[in-house]
Amino acid sequence: xxxxxxxxxxxxxxxxxxxxxxxxxxxxxxxxxxxxxxxxxxxxxxxxxxxxxxxxxxxxxxxxxxxxxxxxxxxxxxxxxxxxxxxxxxxxxxxxxxxxxxxxxxxxxxxxxxxxxxxx
Amino acid sequence: xxxxxxxxxxxxxxxxxxxxxxxxxxxxxxxxxxxxxxxxxxxxxxxxxxxxxxxxxxxxxxxxxxxxxxxxxxxxxxxxxxxxxxxxxxxxxxxxxxxxxxxxxxxxxxxxxxxxxxxxxxxxxxxxxx
Numbered sequence: 001x002x003x004x005x006x007x008x009x010x011x012x013x014x015x016x017x018x019x020x021x022x023x024x025x026x027x028x029x030x031x032x033x034x035x036x037x038x039x040x041x042x043x044x045x046x047x048x049x050x051x052x053x054x055x056x057x058x059x060x061x062x063x064x065x066x067x068x069x070x071x072x073x074x075x076x077x078x079x080x081x082x083x084x085x086x087x088x089x090x091x092x093x094x095x096x097x098x099x100x101x102x103x104x105x106x107x108x109x110x111x112x113x114x115x116x117x118x119x120x
Numbered sequence: 121x122x123x124x125x126x127x128x129x130x131x132x133x134x135x136x137x138x139x140x141x142x143x144x145x146x147x148x149x150x151x152x153x154x155x156x157x158x159x160x161x162x163x164x165x166x167x168x169x170x171x172x173x174x175x176x177x178x179x180x181x182x183x184x185x186x187x188x189x190x191x192x193x194x195x196x197x198x199x200x201x202x203x204x205x206x207x208x209x210x211x212x213x214x215x216x217x218x219x220x221x222x223x224x225x226x227x228x229x230x231x232x233x234x235x236x237x238x239x240x241x242x243x244x245x246x247x248x249x250x
Contacts, residue, residue: 006239022161025200029232035240116239118247 005036007114010045014063015055020048023120024066031073035108038110039070040102042081045120046088049080051095068096123147124156124238126247127163131173131180133250137166140248141183149193156194156238157184159227162250164202167195167227181224188226195227196234203229 008027012019023039030037041049053064070078078097085091102110111117125144129136141164146224147154159167166184173179188195206222209229213221223229239245 006236018161025232026235030236030239033233033236033240035236116242116245118239118245119249 005038005114006030006118007073008037008039009111009119010039010041010048010115011043012120013044014048015058015060015112016052018048019120020045020063021061023118024063024070026118026120028073031070031075037075037110038079038114039075040079040081040085040110042102042107044084044088046080046084046090047064049085049095049099050090050093052093053095064095071098078098079107079110121152121243122155122241123152124158124242124245125154126235126245127157127159127166128161128248129250130162130165131171132177133145133162136248136250137163137180138178139244140179141187141248144184144193145187148187148193154191154193155242156196156234157188157200158235158238159195159197160235161198161201162205163248164197164205164207167197167224168179168201168207168222169224170214170222185224185226197227197229198235199229 006042008023010023015021020046025038027039048067053062078099079102082101082103125140127137127140131137144157166180168181171181189195208221209223210221
């Protein structure tokens, strides 16, 4: 990533708080402003990646449908922290292809090289 | 060095907003530049004129306002966060036909793009989570 990069760490489950939606909003806005943006799903945030999320009458917008659409907005750096996914055994349940795997060492390097880091 | 600050906490709900204020005041009084303070999520309540704190407690909205006035701080309130929490200016009150408005003078309602701009321009963006 370039020195202008913004890395967004997403650490919360999709429907326990407003964080998931807020992270998507910032990601899309950053992309619209031509920022070099990467988004990392880690810790309980990996639950945002699983397919078949049914928000039904919950009143929440379906985050699981927004994430696969990120590529359409030129957000191509969508990472999954593989130790988090392994911890919750969801590696076979992703709603999208093309997720970039990150182990602990790669995550450390990504954060170190980022100009700014935002945590949700 | 250019700093920007993100305020996530409502006054008195957590120490977050007060910590952000202290940091902002320190930056403004230092040799560094305070590029922008961005009031985000519950932090938008810091910009409400309808806040009435007890007399013996810190009046955060007034303290923010004093900082903004004294140091010409660009204080941006996230539009999406503010409107749904009932923090609105006169124009939005008119637009949505609301009976009143409560955005303190000195604050500006604008979009999330202002936060992205702060990331692009600032050397450091300090986030104060709740």
